[in-house]
Amino acid sequence: MVEHAMHVHGELWTVKELFVLPNEYVYWSIQIVMYPFMTGLVAGAFVLSSLYHVFGVKQLKEIARFSLVFSFALLPVAMMPLLLHLQQPLRGIHVMMTPHFTSAISAFGIVFMTYAFIVASELWFEYRRHFVVTSQSLAAKPDRSGIDNFRMLLFKTLTLGATDISPEAVEKDHKAVKRLAALGIPVACFLHGYAGFIFGSVKANALWMTPLMPVIFICSAVVSGIALCIFCYVVTMEIRKFMAKRKISRWAKDQNAPSLEELQSAEDQEIKIVSNYLLYFMIAAITLEILDLIFRGYTQVKSWDILREVIMERDFTKIFIMQYAIGNVLPFLLMVLPGRTVRRTTIATLLVMFGVFMMRWNVVIGGQAFSLSFSGFMHYHLPIVPRDWETFREGLGGALLVMATPFVLFWFLNKIFPAFLKEEEVH
Amino acid sequence: MKRRDFLKNTIVAIAGASVPLSALEFIDPQEVLAANPDIHWAFLINTHTCVGCGFCVKACKTENDIPFEANVSRTWVERYVFTKDDRRYIDSPKAALYGFTDSKVDLGEHLGFKDIEPENVGKAFFVPKLCNHCEAPACTQVCPVGATYKTDDGIVLIDRSWCIGCGYCVMACPFGARFFHPVHNVVDKCTFCYHRITKDLETACVNACPFGARKMCNIRDINDPITKIILNDRVGVLKDEFGTKPQAFYIGLATEVR
CATH class of the missing domain: 3.30.70.20 (Alpha-Beta Plaits)
Structure with missing residues (x-):
């Protein structure tokens, strides 16, 4: 019989070693690594913005608004990896329409939509005054261009007819933002905690099954979200400082534009506070992860033999060097050693994000590195050069697409919700 | 009839009618069957009689339209070889589609095949596997x-x-x-050939097995000879620690089989 190559899903990037069951492949690949990573960033960014709104950490005023807008930009990206991963992406909507409630994934539709509405309405209350002011000033402009007309229409629509910007009305907005932020924290934690539950509840997988998984996921989510916000904040502040120095864009015409010194001191102040929060959450995340590891090693149940080989030998570099040493210990030292600067913190945040990404990788891919028979191993080879649609969406290309999208969305959203408004322009 | 009487009589009529009407609900035949179905399919595998010919895999792939060239299968056969120098080898090349025809053991893509001297073999056996159709899947x-x-x-x-x-x-x-x-x-995945068993036919793999290593039965029918074996003999299931209550039972299941 002549056999033609027919690849089954997962076969292209899986290499089997010793005895692996015939149907076993690395079915959950790079996009399922991206999924908890991106939802983690969403949840973390939101928690950071809530620190200011709910707990009144005044120093976080500027970064809080930025985080909120960025969290909104990240939202659609949280479900992108899922859609790219599905074998039947057009049926993805079934999860929302006919949820089967014994499945952890079915909660996605409800939790995700609830969270999206909370973030959207919080943004609306935060920027309502801005919408009203902008649309009114555009309406007052005598010679409007086509773009001006479009913007006027857009901002007028966004006010939803609520044009009252008296101090009382703005105060009400403020209260609404505070309430929504308070409501948003548990929902954001739930959004990510259940992503951890999706893995933690798979009893067939010896590495995933632990009740600690949702908590570990929440802590590392906040860590990665704060790190990303710090990084993006620093980058945008550097751009603004550069523009202030060269007197370009807004700084060329506006007398009230913040000076270079103002920007510098604001940046230092914000980073100092936020990086402390980053440290607290890092300690919590690492503690839980190490606890899980120690517990497995100490109890030594049936699966420990194969888990030990995966964790201590085969994936040693990925877990102990890349995740713990480069992603946790190094940034920790960078931030706690005396004489911390903005630059050092920024490098640390990049390493932290890398560490959290590696943690997701080691959980998702590491959990599929060994056979259900406990007698063999599977190696995952990330498709780099795509040769068809499948190797693109479940390869490097798909992952980069998911990573780039929030920045593109942020650029557009920033035109409507300017993340950096001066104090008197917002309430 | 006064309005008061009309209302009174209506209430009595509704109350009286609701009892027999609810009884109609009680005896809905589908619900009764669902609560206490007289059919519950189970599978019995005798590892002592399996020789690893792979006819079952071939029959299954043909019957259920799973391409031969695709490296997945609804059912498969595993070979276990324990050598006298205390090493353990397990393989199932191409899900045993073409049977186990020589003494070379498949060690995966990197390591290739390893020939095991027949004199060095301590014990060896075959284990057919398929979906267990768990009671708590x-x-x-x-x-x-x-x-x-x-x-x-x-x-x-x-x-x-x-x-x-x-x-x-x-x-x-x-x-x-x-x-x-x-x-x-x-x-x-395996459906126990639902399209066949619901028409009083055997599954493709049971039908193809030349040694009777695979059998199916209705475990609710206590007069079925296969059911009797499951109920009276010492049979085991795979991975009972997961609590899924598998419905594929094995005769001669070794602890090394996972």
Whole structure:
């Protein structure tokens, strides 16, 4: 019989070693690594913005608004990896329409939509005054261009007819933002905690099954979200400082534009506070992860033999060097050693994000590195050069697409919700 | 009739009618059958008589349209070889589609094949595997859209028109019974040949086995000879620690088989 190559899903990037069951492949690949990573960033960014709104950490005023807008930009990206991963992406909507409630994934539709509405309405209350002011000033402009007309229409629509910007009305907005932020924290934690539950509840997988998984996921989510916000904040502040120095864009015409010194001191102040929060959450995340590891090693149940080989030998570099040493210990030292600067913190945040990404990788891919028979191993080879649609969406290309999208969305959203408004322009 | 009487009589009539009407609900035959079905399918595998010919795999792939060249299968046969120098080898090349024809053991893509001297073999046996159609299946629990479900007569099925292809059920199955169908791009697995057994036919693999290593029965029928074996003999199931209550029973199951 002549056999033609027919690849089954997962076969292209899986290499089997010793005895692996015939149907076993690395079915959950790079996009399922991206999924908890991106939802983690969403949840973390939101928690950071809530620190200011709910707990009144005044120093976080500027970064809080930025985080909120960025969290909104990240939202659609949280479900992108899922859609790219599905074998039947057009049926993805079934999860929302006919949820089967014994499945952890079915909660996605409800939790995700609830969270999206909370973030959207919080943004609306935060920027309502801005919408009203902008649309009114555009309406007052005598010679409007086509773009001006479009913007006027857009901002007028966004006010939803609520044009009252008296101090009382703005105060009400403020209260609404505070309430929504308070409501948003548990929902954001739930959004990510259940992503951890999706893995933690798979009893067939010896590495995933632990009740600690949702908590570990929440802590590392906040860590990665704060790190990303710090990084993006620093980058945008550097751009603004550069523009202030060269007197370009807004700084060329506006007398009230913040000076270079103002920007510098604001940046230092914000980073100092936020990086402390980053440290607290890092300690919590690492503690839980190490606890899980120690517990497995100490109890030594049936699966420990194969888990030990995966964790201590085969994936040693990925877990102990890349995740713990480069992603946790190094940034920790960078931030706690005396004489911390903005630059050092920024490098640390990049390493932290890398560490959290590696943690997701080691959980998702590491959990599929060994056979259900406990007698063999599977190696995952990330498709780099795509040769068809499948190797693109479940390869490097798909992952980069998911990573780039929030920045593109942020650029557009920033035109409507300017993340950096001066104090008197917002309430 | 006065209005008061009319209302009174109406209430009495409704109250009186509701009793027999609710009784109609009680004796809905479908519900009765669902609560106490007289069919519950079970599978019996005798590892002592399996010789690893792979006829069952071939028959299954043919019957259920799983391409021969695709490296997935609804059923497969594993070979266990224990050598006298205390080494253990397990393999199932191409799910044993073409049977085990020589003494070379498949060690995976990197390591190739290893020839084992017949004199060095301590014990060796074959273990056929398929979906266990668990009584408490983990796979149907985790399906986000309910595309995989359990029928009243104990079979776990997949709705090909509804599966979104997320792979959660594949991850949840402790037995590796599930895979993605290379043509339909949805999850696929053994159905105990539901299209055959519901028409009083044997499954393709039972039908193809020349040594009677595979048998099927209705475990609710205590007069069935296979049911008698399951109920009276010492049989085991795979991975009972997961609590899924597998319905495929094994005679001569070794502890090394996972």
